[in-house]
Amino acid sequence: MYYSFPDNFWWGSASSALQTEGAREGETTWDHWFSREPNRFHNGVGPQQTSTFYEHWKTDIALLKQLNHNSFRTSISWARLIPDGIGEVNPQAVTFYNQVIDELLAQGITPFINLFHFDMPMAMQEIGGWENREVVAAYARYAQICFELFGDRVNHWFTFNEPIVPVEGGYLYDFHYPNVVDFRRAATVAYHTVLAHAEAVRAFRAGNHAGEIGIVLNLTPSYPRSQNPADLKAAHIADLMFNRSFLDPVLKGEYPQDLVALLKSYDQLPACQPGDSELIAQGKIDLLGINYYQPRRVKCRDSAVNPDAPFMPEWFFDSYEMPGRKMNPYRGWEIYEPGIYDILVNLRDNYANPRCFISENGMGVENEQRFIENGQINDQYRIDFISEHLKWLHKGISEGCNCLGYHMWTFIDNWSWCNAYKNRYGFVQLDLATQQRTIKKSGEWFAATAQNNGFTRE
Numbered sequence: 001m002y003y004s005f006p007d008n009f010w011w012g013s014a015s016s017a018l019q020t021e022g023a024r025e026g027e028t029t030w031d032h033w034f035s036r037e038p039n040r041f042h043n044g045v046g047p048q049q050t051s052t053f054y055e056h057w058k059t060d061i062a063l064l065k066q067l068n069h070n071s072f073r074t075s076i077s078w079a080r081l082i083p084d085g086i087g088e089v090n091p092q093a094v095t096f097y098n099q100v101i102d103e104l105l106a107q108g109i110t111p112f113i114n115l116f117h118f119d120m121p122m123a124m125q126e127i128g129g130w131e132n133r134e135v136v137a138a139y140a141r142y143a144q145i146c147f148e149l150f151g152d153r154v155n156h157w158f159t160f161n162e163p164i165v166p167v168e169g170g171y172l173y174d175f176h177y178p179n180v181v182d183f184r185r186a187a188t189v190a191y192h193t194v195l196a197h198a199e200a201v202r203a204f205r206a207g208n209h210a211g212e213i214g215i216v217l218n219l220t221p222s223y224p225r226s227q228n229p230a231d232l233k234a235a236h237i238a239d240l241m242f243n244r245s246f247l248d249p250v251l252k253g254e255y256p257q258d259l260v261a262l263l264k265s266y267d268q269l270p271a272c273q274p275g276d277s278e279l280i281a282q283g284k285i286d287l288l289g290i291n292y293y294q295p296r297r298v299k300c301r302d303s304a305v306n307p308d309a310p311f312m313p314e315w316f317f318d319s320y321e322m323p324g325r326k327m328n329p330y331r332g333w334e335i336y337e338p339g340i341y342d343i344l345v346n347l348r349d350n351y352a353n354p355r356c357f358i359s360e361n362g363m364g365v366e367n368e369q370r371f372i373e374n375g376q377i378n379d380q381y382r383i384d385f386i387s388e389h390l391k392w393l394h395k396g397i398s399e400g401c402n403c404l405g406y407h408m409w410t411f412i413d414n415w416s417w418c419n420a421y422k423n424r425y426g427f428v429q430l431d432l433a434t435q436q437r438t439i440k441k442s443g444e445w446f447a448a449t450a451q452n453n454g455f456t457r458e
Ligand code: BGP
Pocket: 016, 019, 161, 162, 218, 291, 331, 360, 364, 409, 416, 417, 419, 423
């Protein structure tokens, strides 16, 4: 069967500043944490050692062209542009981002620019990070500066990538700095991130900039173990906590009432101020980026909660290991292709079918050198992964879902937070020692698919 996609479908990939650029003037939380605890990073490789996009941007964009990208997402590093987060703009950073944007456009690749991808300037974290409303104001100023500097050429803006992840990592589950475990502080960080998003949207609209603004959310469908009411309730609460805590504010302009009621009943609500609701209502977006890697399977808890344990989302559910599930053993994530369709149908039926696209999907694999044949990584597993997801995406589009494109994570193997270079995701293999780039078989497959605007598959 031939799967063809709508005209002007976005084919491309996503990356982020911190994971690709290399060392920068302004320190981020990642630089700071790495200097304190390098053991927390796979093989002790830190955020200074990346795929050196800061030096190789021109040849890397030529590679994007070779992969037939018509669009590409990366982020601006707040700490590179404004090293202390709030003061002077760094002119070298302006030159760098201007060059990247201009070269993408010269190659016919539409730049999608994200403003925050887990990379808090350390100076901002020192005054409390997202727990402090001064940081919300500093972010709004930074966003406005970006719109003014680059908005004449950038028409697709994103305020945040996966804003729930710094909440989970930094304030609940200990995989991001500042390694706090405290639900109410986590809720405050999430709430202030929504306010920061809305401030940026408001500044974008007030400036009458061309183009559109959105956000990138990792939507993780919550599947109950069974239709038993206890399992359904568990899945509903997981959905409220991990998906709807951001999805509802950015698409409906308000929080789900049952999430607010739940947190209130456990005394976990963040402090609100007059005017917050009006601000949140102004944060409605034009375009939603959807990152999809894995589903979340849950069941009701089997045991009572330890009364001394800190309040956690897991007070309401246990994770469920479905027998027979397909796993990516390297990342430990389930692979469930229909999830992409379920996300799109949910958006169509419950959120007025917003303009959206898949902004990340991907498969991290360890030790890919073992698949080298005639000098090239033969990653047929990645081609299978992509095409099976695209089949479900195609089905969603054919049933009316408003999905405009598909971006893969990622174009070149890059540094992945605490996993550093353990799992490789790229269409292009990176030799860390020589920095040599070699297109993998999946890159060739994707280039052909983008060129044909479709692919053949059984
Ligand atoms: C997403 C992030 C990316 C990237 C990807 C792969 O959540 O937006 O930055 O890292 O996941 O995940 P990981 O690096 O944890 O394997």
